[in-house]
Amino acid sequence: RKEVEQDPGPFNVPEGATVAFNCTYSNSASQSFFWYRQDCRKEPKLLMSVYSSGNEDGRFTAQLNRASQYISLLIRDSKLSDSATYLCVVKRSSASKIIFGSGTRLSIRP
Amino acid sequence: NAGVTQTPKFQVLKTGQSMTLQCAQDMNHNSMYWYRQDPGMGLRLIYYSASEGTTDKGEVPNGYNVSRLNKREFSLRLESAAPSQTSVYFCASSESPGGGSPQETQYFGPGTRLLVL
Numbered sequence: 001r002k003e004v005e006q007d008p009g010p011f012n013v014p015e016g017a018t019v020a021f022n023c024t025y026s027n028s029a030s031q032s033f034f035w036y037r038q039d040c041r042k043e044p045k046l047l048m049s050v051y052s053s054g055n056e057d058g059r060f061t062a063q064l065n066r067a068s069q070y071i072s073l074l075i076r077d078s079k080l081s082d083s084a085t086y087l088c089v090v091k092r093s094s095a096s097k098i099i100f101g102s103g104t105r106l107s108i109r110p
Numbered sequence: 111n112a113g114v115t116q117t118p119k120f121q122v123l124k125t126g127q128s129m130t131l132q133c134a135q136d137m138n139h140n141s142m143y144w145y146r147q148d149p150g151m152g153l154r155l156i157y158y159s160a161s162e163g164t165t166d167k168g169e170v171p172n173g174y175n176v177s178r179l180n181k182r183e184f185s186l187r188l189e190s191a192a193p194s195q196t197s198v199y200f201c202a203s204s205e206s207p208g209g210g211s212p213q214e215t216q217y218f219g220p221g222t223r224l225l226v227l
Contacts, residue, residue, distance in 0.1 A: 008150070032214060043200055043218035044153070087152065091214070098168075100145075102152035 003027055003099050004090050010105040017078050021104045023088030024070045032091040033064055033071050037084045038103065044087055047073075075106075083108045112136055114219035116201050122225045123191040131186040131222050133201030141204045142184035143168075143216065144176060146197040153200065159184055191226045198223050 006023045013019050025033075033050035048055065050062040050071050061074040071090075075082055088101035117132045135142065140161045145153040145168075155168030159178040173195060175187045184203075188195060202216040 004152070034215075043220050044216075045218070046215045049215075098143075098155055100153040102150055 001026060002102075004088055004101040006088050006101040006104045008102060008104060010107050012107045012109060013078060015078060015080060015108055015110055017108075018074065018076045019078055019106065020072055020074045021086055021088075021106075022070050022072050023090075023101050025088075025090045025099075026069065027090075027092065028066075028069065029092050030069075030090045034089040034091075035060075035062060035071075035073050036087040036089055036100075038087055039084050044100075047086070078108050080108050080110065082106060114201055114203055114217050116199075116219035116222050118222060119220065120223045122227065123188075124227050125192060127191050128187070128189050129191065130188075131199055131201075131224075132183070133185065133219055134183045135203040135217070136182065137203060137205075137217065138181070139203035139205050139217075140181070141206060142178065143202040143204075144174070144184070144186045145200045145202065146170065146195075147200060147221075148197050156186065191224075193226045196224060196226045
């Protein structure tokens with residue numbers, strides 16, 4: 001079993017829809033959580049950190065559930081430009097324990 | 111301000127050949143990382159350097175060596191390339207490797223696509 005698991009998708013949703021992804025992690029010692037976005041054949045870029053209390057950045061909302069060991073990303077009013085792969089990242093205390101999920105592909109159709 | 115740069119962008123090697131992937135950052139970051147990305151596997155950490163003068167193994171270090179030449183530069187060397195090392199290699203940097211702080215945000219270079227025949 002992978003330490004960080006994501007549904008690979010693809011999620012294919014119409015513009016304007018709300019879409020949500022989950023990411024589960026297996027190690028309870030995980031301390032920091034992030035969502036990165038990766039466009040096709042490009043480098044990953046930080047979308048948002050995930051805080052214990054949950055956090056919002058415009059149309060994006062991230063949640064952390066430590067009891068069930070998952071994080072989620074909600075995208076409201078999706079835009080064509082949201083089409084990308086979303087990577088879940090989980091980190092323990094040392095830099096050597098940074099684990100990337102394999103990503104969830106999202107495709108927004110007009 | 112270029113951020114993180116990597117050279118080369120593409121490379122084709124024959125099995126057994128050696129090469130060095132170069133990475134440089136101009137953000138005065140302390141920590142630098144090398145990842146490889148394979149289909150369905152996500153990014154996997156090869157080596158990292160928490161600060162100038164230190165390097166440590168990540169998840170998949172076998173077949174690679176690294177050098178933190180100075181604060182700006184972190185190179186990855188394949189001494190004897192194998193087909194299993196065909197991948198996309200990303201270099202990244204962060205202000206610090208600490209826990210849960212904004213300084214942890216990793217900034218990635220554009221990647222090097224390597225094919226080993």
